[in-house]
Amino acid sequence: MAVRKDMYIKVQNKVQPHLKGMYSRACRVLPESLIMSRKYFEVKEYLGLEDAEDESSAPLQTAQAVLLARTLRNALQHVSYYRERVSLDPESIVPANAVESLRKFPLIDKQEISARPEDFISDKYSKRSLIYTTSGGSTGRGIVLWKSYDEYQVEQAFIEDMWTTYGWNRSSKILRIGADGILPPDKPPCHREDRRLLVSPRHLNEEWLDHIVDKAEDFGPQFIHTYPSCLEVLASHLKASGRSLEVKGIFLASEEVKLEQLEFFKDVFQAPICFFYGACEHALLGYGCCDGSRITYHLNPMYGFAENLEDEYGHELVGTGLWNEAMPLIRYRTQDYGRIVDGLTRCAVCGRTMRTVEQLDGRMQNYLTTKQGTRFPGLSIVVDKFIWDYASTFQFVQNQPGAIELHICPKGNLTPEVEQRIIEAQKKRLSGWFDPITLVKVPEIHLTKGGKRRLVVINEGEVPGTDRQVGQGHDG
Numbered sequence: 001m002a003v004r005k006d007m008y009i010k011v012q013n014k015v016q017p018h019l020k021g022m023y024s025r026a027c028r029v030l031p032e033s034l035i036m037s038r039k040y041f042e043v044k045e046y047l048g049l050e051d052a053e054d055e056s057s058a059p060l061q062t063a064q065a066v067l068l069a070r071t072l073r074n075a076l077q078h079v080s081y082y083r084e085r086v087s088l089d090p091e092s093i094v095p096a097n098a099v100e101s102l103r104k105f106p107l108i109d110k111q112e113i114s115a116r117p118e119d120f121i122s123d124k125y126s127k128r129s130l131i132y133t134t135s136g137g138s139t140g141r142g143i144v145l146w147k148s149y150d151e152y153q154v155e156q157a158f159i160e161d162m163w164t165t166y167g168w169n170r171s172s173k174i175l176r177i178g179a180d181g182i183l184p185p186d187k188p189p190c191h192r193e194d195r196r197l198l199v200s201p202r203h204l205n206e207e208w209l210d211h212i213v214d215k216a217e218d219f220g221p222q223f224i225h226t227y228p229s230c231l232e233v234l235a236s237h238l239k240a241s242g243r244s245l246e247v248k249g250i251f252l253a254s255e256e257v258k259l260e261q262l263e264f265f266k267d268v269f270q271a272p273i274c275f276f277y278g279a280c281e282h283a284l285l286g287y288g289c290c291d292g293s294r295i296t297y298h299l300n301p302m303y304g305f306a307e308n309l310e311d312e313y314g315h316e317l318v319g320t321g322l323w324n325e326a327m328p329l330i331r332y333r334t335q336d337y338g339r340i341v342d343g344l345t346r347c348a349v350c351g352r353t354m355r356t357v358e359q360l361d362g363r364m365q366n367y368l369t370t371k372q373g374t375r376f377p378g379l380s381i382v383v384d385k386f387i388w389d390y391a392s393t394f395q396f397v398q399n400q401p402g403a404i405e406l407h408i409c410p411k412g413n414l415t416p417e418v419e420q421r422i423i424e425a426q427k428k429r430l431s432g433w434f435d436p437i438t439l440v441k442v443p444e445i446h447l448t449k450g451g452k453r454r455l456v457v458i459n460e461g462e463v464p465g466t467d468r469q470v471g472q473g474h475d476g
């Protein structure tokens with residue numbers, strides 16, 4: 001069985017990238033009714049509701065209750081893990097008692113799913129018909145996920161809805177720097193794929209940056225779709241070389257976003273920036289919103305049902321995805337931390353009325369240990385914007401509890417005075433928690449298999465009581 005399972009995964013790993021290319025072209029040239037599934041249209045209908053951004057409205061509350069009841073019934077009827085542990089008659093679950101019913105389900109986490117992944121797959125599906133993916137990607141610590149074709153289109157519907165508000169449509173030209181553009185170092189970094197110019201994130205270095213900007217200029221993208229760490233390198237190069245790229249908007253994904261990054265990107269590109277909180281488990285979707293002094297995330301009630309669980313790290317986000325039918329994750333502990341504000345108020349910045357994560361502290365594996373032995377969210381460390389004038393990228397590294405290193409890839413103009421300025425600024429803010437605080441110049445920051453930068457790397461061995469391991473981050 002294990003051999004057969006490996007074979008599916010191997011075949012899928014080979015075929016998936018080719019299918020993705022064909023699929024994006026098909027989406028553009030064929031009528032929607034031919035390639036999109038019933039669920040895609042269902043999501044669009046929900047997102048098209050008159051008050052789709054107002055969770056306090058009756059239609060939205062009804063919609064969430066209907067989706068939650070359906071999700072729970074499906075889990076009890078078709079998924080052995082829940083059937084064996086929850087003594088509820090699936091037929092008894094209706095929208096009016098959906099939330100109350102949800103509370104009778106156990107909390108689940110990555111370890112529980114990894115121990116018995118098969119038990120989470122619905123008996124309505126054969127694995128042959130499902131698409132395999134992992135959360136945690138190259139690091140090997142993620143969970144295995146099985147999704148139907150429909151469920152990918154559900155995700156697509158939510159993302160498209162988000163992008164559309166920035167003027168995107170299926171004919172838009174996109175400069176994409178990300179995992180799907182990765183090429184070997186001996187090949188040039190750019191290639192065209194339908195309406196996208198794909199750039200290999202591993203080629204974002206002095207040798208190739210001018211070439212990449214030339215190609216991008218010729219291509220004339222309307223949008224840039226990338227990871228914040230890749231955009232840092234590109235923006236820093238544009239600023240230093242006095243060049244620019246005019247785009248209508250920037251779509252960030254897959255990594256944490258820091259306020260300083262948003263400010264820097266706004267300075268360089270003068271374009272609106274779309275970013276969100278989400279993961280490949282598809283449990284929650286939070287729309288990023290920035291009022292100029294802090295970042296919050298508004299959770300879409302039609303995507304997932306959110307709960308907060310308090311523990312030693314803070315407020316963990318627990319999500320129940322409302323569209324995962326083949327492998328439902330109910331009350332899934334995301335290992336991401338952020339407190340959800342009580343009550344519903346209309347956001348003065350974007351106008352949404354949704355439950356809001358007031359401060360995303362990030363992933364459990366990004367918590368540093370202070371010299372007092374307490375936890376400190378790595379995402380909350382402030383970065384000075386002037387750093388991008390002297391370094392292309394950076395990373396925080398903890399090799400022993402209580403200490404912290406700021407690793408930077410220096411540009412040619414980094415002087416000892418500037419180094420001093422960078423480190424003193426950090427000491428001023430952080431010396432109450434960390435000692436020593438040091439600056440380390442490195443020729444490059446090691447990227448994950450998917451070309452992402454880990455903002456925080458912790459090399460202090462395993463932390464008892466968690467599945468955290470040395471220096472590993474999310475690569476979803």
Ligand SMILES: [Zn+2]
Nearest residue numbers: 289347349350
């Ligand atoms: Zn807002």
